[in-house]
Structures are given as C-alpha cells and as structure tokens.
Amino acid sequence: MLSLPVDFDTATIAGTALWAIALYWGFSPFADRVILAFESWLGENSPAASLLSVVPFLAAGGLAYYSLTLSLGDSWAVSLGVLAAIGCGVYELGRRDSQASE
Template sequence: MLDAFFPFSLKLDPIAIAGSCLWSLALYLGFSSAREWIIEKLDRWFNFAERSLYTSVEEFEKTRRARESQNAFYASLFSIVPFLALGGLCNWGVEIGLGRSWAVSVGILACIASGVYELGRRDGLG
C-alpha cells in the first residue's frame, strides 16, 4: 500500500510499532506529572507562537478564548510524541535484553501496571 506513495520500499515492522505504542501508553499513564508538565509547556508555547502572528491587539483579544482552547487541545495531542520516542527506546531495550517475543508481552504488563498505578493515584487524590 505504501509502495504506491513512495518510490522506494518502506518496511514497517508491525510488532515493533505495537510494542512501542504499548510502552508509550504505559509511560504516558505512569508519568502523569511529566505528562502534565509537557502539556503545560506546549500550551504556553503554542499560545506564544500564535500571539506573534497577530499585529492588532483587538483582533487577538476577539478570538482569544477559542484559540486558547484549540491550543490546549493541540498541546494534549502533541504531548504523546516524547512518550512515543521513549516507548520505542523501551521496546528496543526489551527486545535486546529479553528477545523479540517478550517485547509486546512486557509492554502489555507495563500498561496494566501503570493503569493500576494511575487509578490508585487518582483515588488517593480525592
């Protein structure tokens, strides 16, 4: 399918993609303080970058609320990128250390463990 778009052969390993995504989900759930920090910094940067596009203060203030909501959405969406990179590294490390067959299994276990941790953390806050 991808051969129709690219003039070269692009081989994607579905097992590596699945393992990396599982690890990134586990890291995203497990490190909630880092996740919130990344979202906050991305939101601040998006708002600053968008402010530089406006020359009129009136035009900027007129659409501020909608743009800040949109930037918060984009920040939460793009906050997964560092976790995807770290998830790929974790998956690669497990493949090197335990073998290819264990990468997805340990990723699933990490997702379950971080999900239980996140539920317990949220229960402790309330």
C-alpha cells in the same frame, strides 16, 4: 530511496505504543507538565498541545521497546509492554482516586 534501519511491522508499532502508554500513565504528573508547556507555546486549550505531548513518550516507548527487543526478543518486549501498561494504568487510577479523596 531512503531506507530505515528498523523494520516497522505490527509488533514494533504495537510494542512502541504499549510502552508509550505505560510511560505516559506511569509518569502522568510529568505528562501534565509537558502538556502545560506545549499549551504555553501553542495557546490555551489547544488540541495540538495534547497531541504533541505524546511525542516524547512515543520516543521513550520506542527506546524501551527497541532495547527489550535487542536483549529479550520481540515477543518479550510486547508482553512486558502489556504488563507495564496494565500496571501503570492501575497505578494511575489509584493515584487519581487518592487525590480525589484528599
């Protein structure tokens, strides 16, 4: 049986998801380019392109969570993920508002 070196408990899943959301919102212009790249491969307005565009951010979120877990601990990694998601969400709202007013 294949055994993974990382224990996937609820804190790991939540922390990775929070960091992925924060990175997705924080780098939303890059996320839009990733979606366009996947749409060019899979077809215009493909729902699969939108779903696949999250994969790089999940990987980066997992790395962020894992590195913070190693350095600060589980609870800090999740707490900082919550703060990052809130901060990047506010940033994204402000960025879209400023684009709409131009």
